Amino acid sequence: MKTIGKLAKELSINVETVRFYERKGLIVQPLKPDSGYRIYDNTHVNQLKFILKAKALGFTLDEVASLMSLSGSCADVESMGLQKLRLIREKISDLQRLEQVIQDMTNSCKANQDPNSCPIINSLS
Amino acid sequence: MKTIGKLAKELSINVETVRFYERKGLIVQPLKPDSGYRIYDNTHVNQLKFILKAKALGFTLDEVASLMSLSGSCADVESMGLQKLRLIREKISDLQRLEQVIQDMTNSCKANQDPNSCPIINSLS
DNA sequence: TTAAACTCCGTATATAGGTACAGAGTCAAC
DNA sequence: GTTGACTCTGTACCTATATACGGAGTTTAA
Missing domain, CATH: 1.10.1660.10 (Multidrug-efflux Transporter Regulator; Chain: A; Domain 2)
Structure with missing residues (x-):
């Protein structure tokens, strides 16, 4: 109390x-x-x-609410977990693609000889 | 126009x-x-x-504003790219840890024999 | 017994990145 | 010359997850 x-x-x-x-x-x-x-x-x-x-x-808090209301049903809880897992994996591969792109960009910056231009800015323009 | x-x-x-x-x-x-x-x-x-x-x-939009104002300086742009890269990698490994935890949880759900309890809920409680 | 600390409720504020709307003005096509 | 589509400004609203605050009431400790 x-x-x-x-x-x-x-x-x-x-x-x-x-x-x-x-x-x-x-x-x-x-x-x-x-x-x-x-x-x-x-x-x-x-x-x-x-x-x-x-x-x-x-x-999320909404998902927490669902989890709590499902307490009994293991299958439903598992299904929420699997759904979350799918989202997480999707997010991971999005980020890995992004990582590659930015990696390449910064590499081309490193290799850049011309002080008056930037490959990153150029690739965005 | x-x-x-x-x-x-x-x-x-x-x-x-x-x-x-x-x-x-x-x-x-x-x-x-x-x-x-x-x-x-x-x-x-x-x-x-x-x-x-x-x-x-x-x-982010604030970062975009910085990028645009840095247009000339390749080194500065590269440094923003590298910083972003660090963040991305950190996010990826956070998500991979999370993936493992939820994966384990759903696996234990699959293995669960007792219809009246759920290992995920139990591990949260 | 009184002052500090705690709690109440309701509302406002914060972040990020927009989206929606009201009421008025403008432009283009028929 | 009128109708419908477009645009203007300013402000409010949206999601998600809290955090902060004002003004009033309550509890606790010295």
């Missing part, structure tokens, strides 16, 4: 972020006694840890 | 985008006769093509 400040500190996140996640429906509504202060327990801590880990894996 | 609509169509971009780039100082101010209509020539077309190509390579 802790207030929002303690909770946020424990998880090294911002108080505002906790309220933001609550507004987004990512965590269960905390108890609110007469004072109006939110009171959290371990359920909330665990939910927030889940969110933070999933986020670190590159899931 | 063309109005903004023709220009935008030629480059397959939005009219608003052209004005947006103008506000950001990315393109030279076009002529504006009495009518107030912007009039563009090939200089503008080339500048916009430059912007679009650089953007496609992953440069």
